[in-house]
Amino acid sequence: MVSGKQDGVLTGAFYLDGDHACAEGAIAAGCNFVAGYPITPSTEIVERLAQRFPQAGGTFIQMEDEIASSIAIQGAVWGGAKAMTVSSGPGISLMMEHIGLAAMAEVPCVIVNVQRGGPSTGLPTLPAQADMMQARWGSHGDYEIIALCPNSPQECFDLVIRAFNLSEQYRLPVLFMMDEVVGHMTEKVVIPPRETLTIVPRRYTQLSPAEYLPFRAGPDLVPDIVKAGDGYRFHVTGLTHDERGYPVMNAGCQDGLVRRLVDKVRKNADKIQQFDADQLEGADVVVISYGITSRVTMRSVQEARARGVKVGHLRLIVVWPFPETLIRKLATQVRGLVVPEINLGQMVLEVERCAGGHCKVVPVPHAGGAVHDPALITEAIVEAAR
Amino acid sequence: MTQLVEPQACAFENPVEPYLRTERMPHIWCPGCGIGTTVNCFVRAIEQCQIDLDKLSIVSGIGCTGRVAGYLRLDSFHTTHGRAIPFATGLKLANPELKVVVYSGDGDLIAIGGNHFIHAARRNVDLTVICVNNFNYAMTGGQAASTTPIDAVGTTAPYGVVEKPFNLPFLAESCGATYVARWTAFHVRQLTKAMIEAINKKGFSFVEVITPCPTLYERRNRLGSGLDRMQWFKDNSIIKNNTDTRECDIEFQKPIICGRFVDVERPSLLENIHAKLEQIRSGKRR
Numbered sequence: 001m002v003s004g005k006q007d008g009v010l011t012g013a014f015y016l017d018g019d020h021a022c023a024e025g026a027i028a029a030g031c032n033f034v035a036g037y038p039i040t041p042s043t044e045i046v047e048r049l050a051q052r053f054p055q056a057g058g059t060f061i062q063m064e065d066e067i068a069s070s071i072a073i074q075g076a077v078w079g080g081a082k083a084m085t086v087s088s089g090p091g092i093s094l095m096m097e098h099i100g101l102a103a104m105a106e107v108p109c110v111i112v113n114v115q116r117g118g119p120s121t122g123l124p125t126l127p128a129q130a131d132m133m134q135a136r137w138g139s140h141g142d143y144e145i146i147a148l149c150p151n152s153p154q155e156c157f158d159l160v161i162r163a164f165n166l167s168e169q170y171r172l173p174v175l176f177m178m179d180e181v182v183g184h185m186t187e188k189v190v191i192p193p194r195e196t197l198t199i200v201p202r203r204y205t206q207l208s209p210a211e212y213l214p215f216r217a218g219p220d221l222v223p224d225i226v227k228a229g230d231g232y233r234f235h236v237t238g239l240t241h242d243e244r245g246y247p248v249m250n251a252g253c254q255d256g257l258v259r260r261l262v263d264k265v266r267k268n269a270d271k272i273q274q275f276d277a278d279q280l281e282g283a284d285v286v287v288i289s290y291g292i293t294s295r296v297t298m299r300s301v302q303e304a305r306a307r308g309v310k311v312g313h314l315r316l317i318v319v320w321p322f323p324e325t326l327i328r329k330l331a332t333q334v335r336g337l338v339v340p341e342i343n344l345g346q347m348v349l350e351v352e353r354c355a356g357g358h359c360k361v362v363p364v365p366h367a368g369g370a371v372h373d374p375a376l377i378t379e380a381i382v383e384a385a386r
Numbered sequence: 387m388t389q390l391v392e393p394q395a396c397a398f399e400n401p402v403e404p405y406l407r408t409e410r411m412p413h414i415w416c417p418g419c420g421i422g423t424t425v426n427c428f429v430r431a432i433e434q435c436q437i438d439l440d441k442l443s444i445v446s447g448i449g450c451t452g453r454v455a456g457y458l459r460l461d462s463f464h465t466t467h468g469r470a471i472p473f474a475t476g477l478k479l480a481n482p483e484l485k486v487v488v489y490s491g492d493g494d495l496i497a498i499g500g501n502h503f504i505h506a507a508r509r510n511v512d513l514t515v516i517c518v519n520n521f522n523y524a525m526t527g528g529q530a531a532s533t534t535p536i537d538a539v540g541t542t543a544p545y546g547v548v549e550k551p552f553n554l555p556f557l558a559e560s561c562g563a564t565y566v567a568r569w570t571a572f573h574v575r576q577l578t579k580a581m582i583e584a585i586n587k588k589g590f591s592f593v594e595v596i597t598p599c600p601t602l603y604e605r606r607n608r609l610g611s612g613l614d615r616m617q618w619f620k621d622n623s624i625i626k627n628n629t630d631t632r633e634c635d636i637e638f639q640k641p642i643i644c645g646r647f648v649d650v651e652r653p654s655l656l657e658n659i660h661a662k663l664e665q666i667r668s669g670k671r672r
Binding site: 033035054055059061063064065067068069071072073074075076077078079080081083097098101227228229230231232233234235236237238239246247 | 407410439440441443445455456459460461462463464465466469472473474475476477478479480481483484501502505659662663666
């Protein structure tokens, strides 16, 4: 790795916006390669990394576009780096093919999306949460990713470390779904000493080149990895491949590979999921929120409680894989589930699917450009409790 | 029934075999295709370079030439269409000890990947790019490309191409490549030497190889078999080292200028990064 001196992690309490906190979190996670292309409202992340990497021991390269950025990081991973790219709506759309490649070739990497209003150029400087389904389904074919939603600058730091850890553990692209408000709000961020952070190392194989098969998975359905230059003479392809990594064009190989790529997330979903639960026991209504909307929802929940409604708040931190079991259980216990989000109905579709008609599901949509008026969510809670 | 000769009965191993994934043979290329010829030259080139093959990575995009990576017994990466160069850029920057060669086709590197090609040359990133130019999109059945000569036909230009094709040596040189050569699949010795020179060159080195595609390009344009085409390359190539690359345009069935056109020194991306880090370390750049 091309590097200057190794100052590493900035420990202490800082006043940072979410974009800068995300950059510091990436450094703390051991990220040492970032490729990016300027795009509002994510640019501050790469600006900070361009400033910090010469001291922190990493390489930043501004590529010619987001397509190049999203594959340069994958080349870097095979070269041994921990890598990330950063973008927003239009740039993320350009990266979709390479999210599929990272899923197919099982490349651990983090893709940050500081969401803004869309479609197309949309609202470059204003927030949305309208890329949630794109994060899950945007590339072609069947695959699974993991997506996390921070709701504060502190979480931009803390959770981007978890994003790297999950990408290493399950060998897949992890989407870090910020939004313009979280990216640009400034709050206190506490950065603990590096030695207190949990960092999952890359799962390099212990096998010799003669014994090693690049895509033979262990019991957790995840194969161990190698890097270029270590004598393994391995092959990586985006084509359907066997355990040797060689292309095999038939339905049998496709079935084995794609099922494993999907199952390594689905069957480990309990270990991946993360959420905050506030007074779900005995609640008549539960609000399900994520990202910046969870901050607004806290106010609405307080107001609804003041009006006598027994309301709980489930904040999704890991949004994909979706916490199906939990939502199924909740749906049998409550009168209504309220889903505010800054889009015209995305994650609410998952909630409806899991609720299966057992309770009311009330969307609180917002087309983007601002956060919700808390009163709208309060009214939806009161209505759902009736 | 004719008795087949067991492979073990061969008296000599093919000298290129240790460098190939023979368990993947037969390869997908058609009889008379020139890509295999270029791979033979490449294998002989890396043999003569005497580089540590464990430290050599090969990166391909998509298409017939995109399959080269998968047949070489090296660390090999078959990436997405057009994106071999930015992948290779990330690989090289993450581990500068690696020698990284991009090996792909004209459609992949110059059309869909054209933006990455010009920027990699501009950056002078330490890569060798080998572009096999067969004048069409062969994997998908012979469509016209950004390299198809005017008036040649392809399935998407059934009455003949009307667009001027790229002159690849000129494109590479004008964007900043430090080494530029062009040969045909007929010129195996010169091509091997050019590959050696390119691999040993600091910065962005580029070799264009003109090859036959008898199944599609030659057949549709009534240019005969692969062998006919090799004879044509022999008879119609003009070897002229140091030709001004502006004169290297290719016209339909007109002579092809071959040779080493550019061999210059320019600080590479890695050198510039290291120099900048030195400035930062010494406090000259804050």
